[in-house]
Amino acid sequence: MNWILLTPELTVLLAAALFLVLACLKPDPRRDYQLAVTMAAFAVAAATACATMSGDLFNHVYRVDLFSQVFKALLAIGFFLVIFLCDDFQGVAPSHHGEGYFLLAVCTLSMMMLASAVHLLAIVLALELSSYSLYILVFLRQEHRWGMITGLRYFLVGASASAIMLFGLAIIYGVTGAVHIDMLIQQLPAMMGHPMAVTGLLLTLAGFFFKLAVFPFHFWAPEAYQGAPNQVAAFIAAVSKVAAVAILLRMISMAQGNSDQLARGLIAMAVISMTVGNLAAIAQRDFKRLMAFSSVAHAGYLLLGMLCMTPAGYGAAMFYGAAVLIMKYTCFMVMTRVADDGRNLQIDELAGLHRRSPLLALALMMALFSLAGIPPTIGFVGKLMIFVAAMQKGYLVLVLVAMANVVVSLYYYLLVLKAAYLDEPAQVLPSISLTMPARLVAVAMIALIVGLGFYPTTLLDLVQAAVLRLP
Amino acid sequence: MSILTLLFYAIALLIVVATAMAVTRRNMVHAVLYLVLSFFGTAMLFYLLGAPFLAALEIIIYAGAIMVLFLFLIMMIRLKTLPGMFFPVGQLLPAILISAGFLVVSSVMVGRNPAGWAPMPAAQASPLAFGVYLFQTHWLAVEIASMLLLVALVGAYVLGRRVRGPSADAREEAP
Structure with a gap:
């Protein structure tokens, strides 16, 4: 077995092991933070260094190729960014910081495995591992009234989604007798006319829809975001979506595009997700709840790219997954910096942000413009690619619905922006001081959002090469 | 009717009765003990069907470890037995509807013509394999x-x- 292929996973595993030991020792938040950032930086380095490797591991259960490696690099970058945001880790009791880093590392590890696993057994176990570490991370919230109830509710919805997914997997196994993706790819496309196979595949996708917060499985999102510590909410909103995109692409590509029934099911979910997410977001006053409903809407856009079942659609969805990582992270970064005592931020509290910290206000503006799809930002390019892919398949009505949704979403994003730039605060608040590295990350995020909006070619070529590895 | 068939039905009856007792007992400790009995019956069933390893696992893990943990929990928490109906009516009605639907579907399936059905080949594996x-x-x-x-x-x-x-x-x- 070629262990070098596994370097990114092993680095993250090492980080997890380190923090398991540190959690047992006397807590020291300063030391824990510095170690965590170092380990996460190593993980990013390992993931980028291994980006072009390929091979099969663990008796063909684990596939390392460009598709999985690009996702692993994105996950590692997201892991690093979220860890970087934990410099004071408010919202989690200081005695639990070690456990927090441990769980973040385990969750990243399991999502990396999710991107690479090609055997249903490994996929299910990796998905469960990532879900369980997130449940406990939500529970770590210092204020009990948040962590306890939302953690439990998140767990219950997640467990139901897992049960539905296992039922679907049982049906797929019953129809095909195969559990390896390579075998399923040979058998499933011919069977897609069979109602059992379509039902099985849709039920299986339910478990992954839960991660992405697609319509019938989105009920956990607002409460989990609101109840989780701010950094954990950033992790759920930005990083876990990337893993969900990876596994959904792998599962949906199994049908090889010749299933109208599956496409119809996905179209219904995509349209309802967009509409419900955007309409519900208008009424929100809490920043994290707003972001949660905006996540539901973005899950709809992502699904729109995937349901085209063409390489262009898959590539667009993958590009948009990377865009969501950057945009959502930037929003949560601003929120975490403004709510520096770990409280839940109300949108009114953003008032006067452009005077308190011009850099954060600019980052927020760019991220919101990008989420709303205004050029020249990465969000605009992503949405454009998705709509182009859908138009190639002839889904004109679907694109029109999505565009109407984009207009609706612009309204509530601009409301947030109005609070940050035009509203005057009730009393004068002190300016927000940022450390040098925090400034650098904020500038880097702005540069990425705008830069990839102007020159998306590099990333686009990369994701299009990556999705060609899908069958 | 061979001795194995007789044994099978005896064990099946034991499981059904023990499980019925387990779900109807008000006293939690009694319920858990009946459930342990039902697990023992399931283990014997596995043994009869040619899966001794699975039978051992059933007793060691389910009856031995998990149920003993349940017993510990119940004894430590000291749940109060609540007066009145076990389920509220609002939950009872959907439960009855769903089980009635299940009954209809399964009786239709049992009543179908079994021509053309093939029995599944028995998969037997030693613990080592x-x-x-x-x-x-x-x-x-x-x-x-x-x-x-x-x-x-x-x-x-x-x-x-x-x-x-x-x-x-x-x-x-x-x-």
Whole structure:
């Protein structure tokens, strides 16, 4: 077995092991933070260094190729960014910081495995591992009234989604007798006319829809975001979506595009997700709840790219997954910096942000413009690619619905922006001081959002090469 | 009717009765004990069908470990038995509807013409063969499962510390 292929996973595993030991020792938040950032930086380095490797591991259960490696690099970058945001880790009791880093590392590890696993057994176990570490991370919230109830509710919805997914997997196994993706790819496309196979595949996708917060499985999102510590909410909103995109692409590509029934099911979910997410977001006053409903809407856009079942659609969805990582992270970064005592931020509290910290206000503006799809930002390019892919398949009505949704979403994003730039605060608040590295990350995020909006070619070529590895 | 068939029906009857007792008992300890009995019956059934390893696992893990844990919990928490109906009416009605639907579907399936059905080939594996297969072809899955248990352990630890109440946390943070 070629262990070098596994370097990114092993680095993250090492980080997890380190923090398991540190959690047992006397807590020291300063030391824990510095170690965590170092380990996460190593993980990013390992993931980028291994980006072009390929091979099969663990008796063909684990596939390392460009598709999985690009996702692993994105996950590692997201892991690093979220860890970087934990410099004071408010919202989690200081005695639990070690456990927090441990769980973040385990969750990243399991999502990396999710991107690479090609055997249903490994996929299910990796998905469960990532879900369980997130449940406990939500529970770590210092204020009990948040962590306890939302953690439990998140767990219950997640467990139901897992049960539905296992039922679907049982049906797929019953129809095909195969559990390896390579075998399923040979058998499933011919069977897609069979109602059992379509039902099985849709039920299986339910478990992954839960991660992405697609319509019938989105009920956990607002409460989990609101109840989780701010950094954990950033992790759920930005990083876990990337893993969900990876596994959904792998599962949906199994049908090889010749299933109208599956496409119809996905179209219904995509349209309802967009509409419900955007309409519900208008009424929100809490920043994290707003972001949660905006996540539901973005899950709809992502699904729109995937349901085209063409390489262009898959590539667009993958590009948009990377865009969501950057945009959502930037929003949560601003929120975490403004709510520096770990409280839940109300949108009114953003008032006067452009005077308190011009850099954060600019980052927020760019991220919101990008989420709303205004050029020249990465969000605009992503949405454009998705709509182009859908138009190639002839889904004109679907694109029109999505565009109407984009207009609706612009309204509530601009409301947030109005609070940050035009509203005057009730009393004068002190300016927000940022450390040098925090400034650098904020500038880097702005540069990425705008830069990839102007020159998306590099990333686009990369994701299009990556999705060609899908069958 | 062979002796094996007789044994099968005897054990099946035992399981049905024990499970029925388990779901109807008001006293939680009694319910758990009946459930243990039902697990023993299931284990015997597995043994009869040619899966001794599965039978041993059923007794060791389900009857032995999990149910004893349940007993510990019930004895330590001392649940009060609530007066009145076990289920509220609002839950009873959907439950009855769903089970009626299940009854209809399963009786239709049982009543179908069995011509053209093939019995499934019995899969029999010795513990050794099973273990070799599991740890050779699926050892990644075994490793992930072990990580899952580790996370569960950390979670139980964090949860357990939190349940002591906010005063306990406040005291920790004071120094």
